[in-house]
Amino acid sequence: MDLSVRIGSLTLKNPLVAASGCFGYGVEYADLFDLSSLGGVAVKGLFLSEREGHPAPRIVETPAGMLNAIGLQGIGVRRFVTEKLPELRTRNVTVVVNVCGTTIDEYAEVSRILSDHEGVHAIELNISCPNIKEGGIQFGCSLIGTRDVVSAVRKVTKLPIIPKLTPNVTDVAAFAIAAEDAGADAVSLVNTFLAMVIDVETRRPKISNGLGGLSGPAIRPIAVRMVHECRQAVKIPIIGMGGIMDARDVLEFMIAGATAVQVGTANFVDPLVWGKLLDGVQDYMRRHDLTRISDLVGTLDLKGKVAAAAH
Amino acid sequence: MQYTAAMPSDIAAAVISNTPLSDDYNVLALAAPAIATAAIPGQFVMVKAATGHDPLLRRPFSVFEILNDTSGAVIGFSLLNKRIGPSTSLLYDARLGDRVSCLGPLGTAFTMVNAPSEAWMVAGGVGLAPFATLASALVKRGVTTTLFYGARRAEELFYVDWFRDLGVRLILATEDGSRGERGRVIAPLEQALMARAPEQPVTLYACGPEGMLAATANVAATFKRPCQVSVERTMGCGMGGCYSCVVPMRDAQGQRHHVRSCLAGPVLDADRIFWD
Ligand SMILES: Cc1cc2nc3c(=O)[nH]c(=O)nc-3n(C[C@H](O)[C@H](O)[C@H](O)COP(=O)(O)O)c2cc1C
Numbered sequence: 001m002d003l004s005v006r007i008g009s010l011t012l013k014n015p016l017v018a019a020s021g022c023f024g025y026g027v028e029y030a031d032l033f034d035l036s037s038l039g040g041v042a043v044k045g046l047f048l049s050e051r052e053g054h055p056a057p058r059i060v061e062t063p064a065g066m067l068n069a070i071g072l073q074g075i076g077v078r079r080f081v082t083e084k085l086p087e088l089r090t091r092n093v094t095v096v097v098n099v100c101g102t103t104i105d106e107y108a109e110v111s112r113i114l115s116d117h118e119g120v121h122a123i124e125l126n127i128s129c130p131n132i133k134e135g136g137i138q139f140g141c142s143l144i145g146t147r148d149v150v151s152a153v154r155k156v157t158k159l160p161i162i163p164k165l166t167p168n169v170t171d172v173a174a175f176a177i178a179a180e181d182a183g184a185d186a187v188s189l190v191n192t193f194l195a196m197v198i199d200v201e202t203r204r205p206k207i208s209n210g211l212g213g214l215s216g217p218a219i220r221p222i223a224v225r226m227v228h229e230c231r232q233a234v235k236i237p238i239i240g241m242g243g244i245m246d247a248r249d250v251l252e253f254m255i256a257g258a259t260a261v262q263v264g265t266a267n268f269v270d271p272l273v274w275g276k277l278l279d280g281v282q283d284y285m286r287r288h289d290l291t292r293i294s295d296l297v298g299t300l301d302l303k304g305k306v307a308a309a310a311h
Numbered sequence: 312m313q314y315t316a317a318m319p320s321d322i323a324a325a326v327i328s329n330t331p332l333s334d335d336y337n338v339l340a341l342a343a344p345a346i347a348t349a350a351i352p353g354q355f356v357m358v359k360a361a362t363g364h365d366p367l368l369r370r371p372f373s374v375f376e377i378l379n380d381t382s383g384a385v386i387g388f389s390l391l392n393k394r395i396g397p398s399t400s401l402l403y404d405a406r407l408g409d410r411v412s413c414l415g416p417l418g419t420a421f422t423m424v425n426a427p428s429e430a431w432m433v434a435g436g437v438g439l440a441p442f443a444t445l446a447s448a449l450v451k452r453g454v455t456t457t458l459f460y461g462a463r464r465a466e467e468l469f470y471v472d473w474f475r476d477l478g479v480r481l482i483l484a485t486e487d488g489s490r491g492e493r494g495r496v497i498a499p500l501e502q503a504l505m506a507r508a509p510e511q512p513v514t515l516y517a518c519g520p521e522g523m524l525a526a527t528a529n530v531a532a533t534f535k536r537p538c539q540v541s542v543e544r545t546m547g548c549g550m551g552g553c554y555s556c557v558v559p560m561r562d563a564q565g566q567r568h569h570v571r572s573c574l575a576g577p578v579l580d581a582d583r584i585f586w587d
Contacts, residue, residue, distance in 0.1 A: 022548075023552050024552045024553075028551035028552055032550075053569055056544055056558070058557070059547050059555040060545070061367060063365055065367060066547070068547070070553070070554045070555065073557070216367055217364045245364065268369070269367060270321070270412075271548070271550055
């Protein structure tokens with residue numbers, strides 16, 4: 001069985017990638033299982049310099065999901081390449097770095113520094129963090145901004161560029177098109193949905209930032225719909241995510257058009273979820289006579305008769 | 312402080328017993344020998360109460376007691392649970408044989424003192440949880456151990472006889488004055504520190520509400536006594552993945568940084584924390 005998928009010039013050994021911000025810098029999980037068994041690891045978002053993020057409380061549970069406003073705490077790109085990347089390289093991890101910026105120049109500079117270092121396999125442009133004022137969402141919510149960030153980074157790197165799209169727009173496919181036109185190798189989606197939880201006793205928000213980003217199974221049907229819309233709009237590969245908890249969810253995203261997937265919140269619930277996802281995908285491939293998982297991508301059947309839902 | 316690099320185990324632990332202590336508190340005994348054997352005092356376990364997606368996340372719990380069978384073999388551990396939300400309500404209502412997913416042990420443990428230094432533990436409410444294992448370990452090393460223990464009322468002071476039987480000196484306080492001193496546990500702690508000669512070493516260990524921890528840190532600083540606190544932050548993963556559980560702390564250069572309490576803690580040096 002061939003589980004490998006291609007994202008631009010990069011081959012992932014399987015479609016499972018740890019989602020940014022949900023897997024630290026990867027090294028935190030290195031003693032738990034072999035990180036090189038993952039298709040890839042998207043590390044926590046990095047700016048040029050260190051950031052402390054928002055005060056606690058930073059998360060709150062919601063029905064079948066969670067709200068977070070971490071505020072992109074991070075060690076900055078320079079400390080990352082000296083303190084974390086060597087270990088990831090030794091462990092043969094396929095590293096996707098989630099790049100943040102407050103200006104277009106910062107995205108380009110962080111990407112340039114990363115391109116100079118062996119062991120970085122792709123750049124995911126975080127133009128979609130809803131939790132900080134200048135966390136890139138101003139680029140991710142504007143077609144021109146999206147185009148400009150991607151083109152600026154395109155000029156400084158040969159690494160695959162994967163802009164990460166926000167779902168907090170009316171027409172996400174238009175943003176996928178803007179990214180593709182500007183030279184992106186793939187797009188990833190979705191980042192979290194801007195949301196709010198209020199404590200009725202105190203009448204205050206439950207997290208310090210007030211607003212936060214919603215993730216987990218609660219958002220999955222919307223995320224699947226958005227992947228489906230983007231699949232019809234662009235030719236470049238899509239990395240789909242949002243609420244994946246089990247193998248069935250991985251397959252759902254792939255059928256909707258995702259070449260690979262990322263898994264975030266589920267890793268908090270079960271850091272050993274990866275083996276279970278992979279087993280489930282392989283079981284499906286056996287049952288459906290699939291020898292290559294890439295053959296499943298975008299095979300959504302919109303013409304067939306819709307079967308009555310099983311209860 | 313010690314860091315254990317040992318791999319945590321993920322165990323679907325069967326409920327061995329569920330003992331209600333009050334309308335809000337219970338002790339839940341779980342069959343998880345691998346976790347119980349590996350855990351050292353101060354470490355925690357991430358517990359998933361629901362089997363489905365709601366509530367979704369695990370919650371951190373201190374290991375309360377290590378449980379042995381009649382032959383003395385370790386069979387599991389217990390949690391001291393206070394019903395405050397959906398997950399803790401499920402754990403309050405758990406039944407014999409139910410499976411509860413436990414990931415652990417995790418985090419940085421207490422650093423234990425040696426005699427002649429004394430150990431003074433300061434507990435508020437459910438903050439009693441890490442002190443059963445700590446007291447056992449300290450008493451075993453021959454350290455004179457005291458528990459300052461505060462709760463809202465007499466009915467919410469649990470395991471008092473258990474600690475006394477272990478040989479722990481007890482100083483109790485209740486907010487309504489129904490047992491021990493009236494008011495917060497900080498007042499008797501402060502008096503005891505005042506009465507103690509500076510050349511007699513004592514280390515403070517505290518766990519409880521944030522205000523109590525800050526007050527303990529404050530008196531520890533006043534009397535120049537080392538103080539380790541076990542903090543409780545909302546945690547997403549317990550493994551350093553999500554950066555939810557941060558505590559503002561001073562580094563060696565005096566700079567303020569957000570430190571993940573799941574990895575650097577839950578046990579942290581009180582004098583490095585910004586209590587703001
Ligand atoms: C605690 C937390 C932190 C996150 N941090 C980042 C981040 O640094 N960069 C980023 O692009 N996305 C970040 N995300 C978004 C996730 O990568 C992912 O897009 C989203 O959570 C949806 O997937 P999920 O439902 O599987 O978690 C974060 C999500 C969570 C829950």
